[in-house]
Amino acid sequence: MNSWIRPQLMDMAIQSLLRDEAFALRARKELPVKLFPTVFTVAFRGGHRKVLSAMVQAWPLPQLHLGPLLVDPKSYQDSLWAILDSLDVVSRPGKGGKSKLKVIGFRPDVELIQSSDSSEEAASSLYSDATHVEPEVTLPETRSRQRRHWKKRPCQAWQPLDLYINLSLGTSHSGNVSSSVLRKVRRSCRPLRLFCRKLHIKDMPVIRTMEILNLLQLEFIQELEICGCSGLPSGDNKFARQVEHMKNLCSFTLAHLIFGTSAAESQLPSHAFISFLSHLSRLGHLRMLHPSSYHISGHLYCLLSYLPAALETLELPCYTLLHRDICCLSQSPQASHLKKLDLSKNDLSQIARGALEALVRETSDTLQELVLDHCGIRDLHLMVLLPAPSCCFHLHSLSFSGNWISSYSLENLLQLVAKLAELKVVVCPYPIECHEYMERMRLCSIESQQFISVTTMVHNMLKASGRENLKWIFTLNTFL
Template sequence: MGSPAPPTLVDLAIQSLLRDEATAVRALAELPDNVFPHLLTVAFRGEYRRVLRGIVQAWPFRQLRLAPLLAGPGPWLGSLWAVLHGLDARPARSVRTRKSKLKVVDFRQDSELIQFHECSEDATEFVLPFATWVEPEVTVHGTKPRQRRCLKKGTWQAWESVDIYINLSLGSVRMQELSYCVLRKVQKSCRPLHLFCRKLYIENMSVNRTVEILNLLPLEFIQELEVCDRWGLLSGRNVFARQVEQMKNLCHLKLSSVLGPWPSGNGSSSHALISFLSHLTKLEHLQMLHLSSDHISGHLHQLLSYLPSSLETLELPFCALLDTDIHCLSKSPQAAYLKKLDLSQNNLSYVLPGVLEALLREVSGTLEQLVLSHCKVTDVYLMAFLPTLSCCFHLQSLSLSNNLISSSGLINLMQFMAGLPELKHVVCPVPLECYSYLPGSQLCYIKPQFIKVEAMFRKKLQALRQEHVKWTFTLR
C-alpha cells in the first residue's frame, strides 16, 4: 500500500482555521467561494457545530448537497443538527457576515440536482420528471403558526425561503434519523422551509401521523411511494387515500404486507382495500404497481379497472390469485403494454388449463421480464405454456425458481427458449432428481448428482448455441 498523499496548503489552512471556531466563523466573510465545499466537509466530519452553522449562513452557492457527507464514515447526527440549525439561526451581531445565496438543500443519494459549479439561476430547472411538470408554489399564507408569528415580527424579511429535497423513510422500523431530523426542523422552523420528496417509504405508521407528515409535502412532487401496512392505512375511507389520489406524478407504487386491522364500518378487508385502490384512477402517470395481499384474490378485475392501460410493470406476489383473476388480466387493456409481470408465490397448479397460456399470448408483444417463482409449476404445467412463452420474442429474463421441475422439463425449457433473440437470463430450480427424501419428509440436496446434471445442461446449451444466456439454478 502506498503512503497517503501529503496535505495540501488548503488542507493545512483549514486545519489551522478550525482550531478556533470563533475565529473561523469571523473569517467566513473573507473566504473565497471555492474553499467552502472543502471547509464544509472537514467541519462536518469533525463536528465543528458552530462553524457549520456559520457556513450555512454564509453559503455562497444556490445549492447545498449533503448526501455525500451523510454517506461518509463516523457519526454525523450532531453535525446534521448544526447544519439544520444554521438554516434559521440569526448570526451574532458582533460577527460581520456575508449574505447567503442558499436556495436548495439536497439530501438525496441519487440526486438529480446539479453540482456546485453548475448551479442554475432557477431552482425549478432542477426537477423536471415530466415535460409538463411545473414546480408547486408554496405561499406565505400556508406557513405554520410559529412561522407566521416570526414573519409578523419582521424577523425574516431579508431572508428567502429554502427548498429541501429528500427521500423520506418513515415508520417504526426504518424511521431514519435523517428523516426525523429534517421533518422536525421543517415543523419547528421560523424560516419558510419547503419540503420536496420524490421517493417516500412508509412502514407501519398510524393514519393520523402519516397524514400529518404528508401535509408538509407538495404531493404532486412524489414519484415513488412504498407502503408496508399492517395497521389499516390502506383503507379507502381515510384521508391518506385522498392524499395518494393527489400524487398526480406518481410513477411507482408498492403496497406490501397489507394485513389490516381495518377500521370498523368498512365491511370486509377486501372491500376496504378495493376502496383504497379506487383512488388510483387519478394516477395517469403510474407505470409500476406492486401489490402483495391476498385480499385482492377474486377481485383483480376491480383493481385493473382503476389502473392506466399503459401500465408497464405489474407485480402481484402472495395475492392468492384465482384462475378468474388471471383470465381477467388476459382480457384487460393493460395486458398489451406490460413489460414485466410477476405472479410469484401464487399457486398456479389450481389454474385451469389454457388460462395462463391466454395471458402469455396477450403480453407476448411487449413482455421483457416474467417471474413465476414459487408457483408450484410442474413438468406437465410447464409443457402446457412453453409453446406460448416461446412467442414472447422480447423476453429478456425468466424466473422459475422454487418450482417442481425435473431435468427433462428443464431440457424442454432450454429448447423452447433457444428461439428468443433477446433472452439474457433464466433462473430455474435445481431439478427434482438432485434431491432425496430423508425420514420425516425432509429434502436433502445431492450435490454430486447436480454436478452431473449441470454438465449435461451446459452441453445442451452449447448444442443450441445459447452460451450467451446466463442460467442460474436455485435450491428449494
C-alpha cells in the first residue's frame, strides 16, 4: 500500500468514529496508547469537545504538546477551551483510566504542521515517552502561583500540572492562546504552574502587568519585552522587585514606557529611572538590553555599572546620548564583549571627534552588527569614522540609513567594507545627489538615471573586489 494512502485511510476511519460521539467516548477506553495522539489530533481539528475532554482526562502519557495544532486561531478556540476546561475534572480508574498527564506544552517548539498534513504526522509531535527535561534553567522549588480557588475541593485529589507557554499580551492579543491560558490559570480549581520562557507585554497598565507576573514562575523567564506600559518603573518599584526574581533573564526590552498616569508622574526624574535599572545588577545571565528612554542621557555610566560585563547586545535608541555617554561606553567592560551595538536616533553629529571611533575600535574584536540609523551622520563624520570599522573583522551587518552622505563618501565606504570578509549586509541611504535630483525633477520614483547610475556603480565595485555576495541595500531618507 502506498505510504500516502495509509494516513488518509486512518484519518477517514477516525473521522467516521468521531461522527458517533457516544460510541467514540466508549471506544476510547480500549484505545491503544499509540493511537491516542492521532485520534486526539483529528478530534482537535474537528472541534469534538466532549471527546477531547475525555481523552485529556485519560491521557496515558506524561506530556501533551499542543503547539503544532495552534496554527489557526479561528479553528482551535473551541477545542482549546474544551482541553482547558477538562483540567479541573478528576479522572478515576473506573471512568476510562486515570490520566498520567504532568506537562502541557503550548509553545511551537517543533516545526508547525499545516492543516493539510496528515494527522499521523501531526500526532507524532504531541507527546513523548521520555522524561520531561524542562526547565533547562536552574530553578528553586516551584509552586502554583494562581489564586487558591482550588481549596473548595480536597487538595489530595489534585496533582500539580505544569504549563509551558510563550506569552504575548496586550490590546492586539485579546482572545489568543495566551489570554485563554491565563484566564484558566486564574480560575482553575487545580494547582497549575505556569512556565513562560518568552513574555511580551504591550500597552498594559501596571496593575494588570503585575497580576500576570504573579501567575508566573519568574525564575523561568528568559526573554522579557515591555512596550508602552504605564507606571512600571515608578512608585514603590514592585515591578523592579519582580524583575529581580528573573534570575535566568537573558533578553530585556523596555520600550516606549509611560512613567505614570498623571502629568506629574510622567515627568519621572532621571535618578528614579536609573534607580529602577539598578535592579538589573541581580541578573547575571543578561545578554541583551534595550532600554529606550531619554532618562539615560548623561547617566549611561550608572546603567553600565549595573550590567554584566559579558553583555552581548546593547540597543540605545534613546535620542539623547551625550559625548560623555559614548566615552563611558567605550571605556566600559561591556565594550569588549558586544556583538551588537545599536545607537539609532541619537544625534552623533554632536559627539566630539574621536569618541565614536574609539568606541567602535573597543568593540572590534567581537562586534557583528552595528546600527547607526538616523544619527545625523554626514560626509565629515563618516570620513572620520571610516577607519574604525576596518578593524571589525567579524562584522556581519552594517546599517546607517537615514543619514546624509555624498557619492564620494559612498565610494570610500564601499572600498573599506569590501575588505571585511564576514560582512554580509550593508544598509545605507542613497547619496544626497539622488535626493537633490528628485527635488529638482519633482520625481517620486527611484527608477531614474541618477539612481540607476549609483546602483550600477556599487554593483561594479563589488564585482571588481570579488564581493558580489555582499548584499547592498539602499534607502530613501525622505519623500519629496
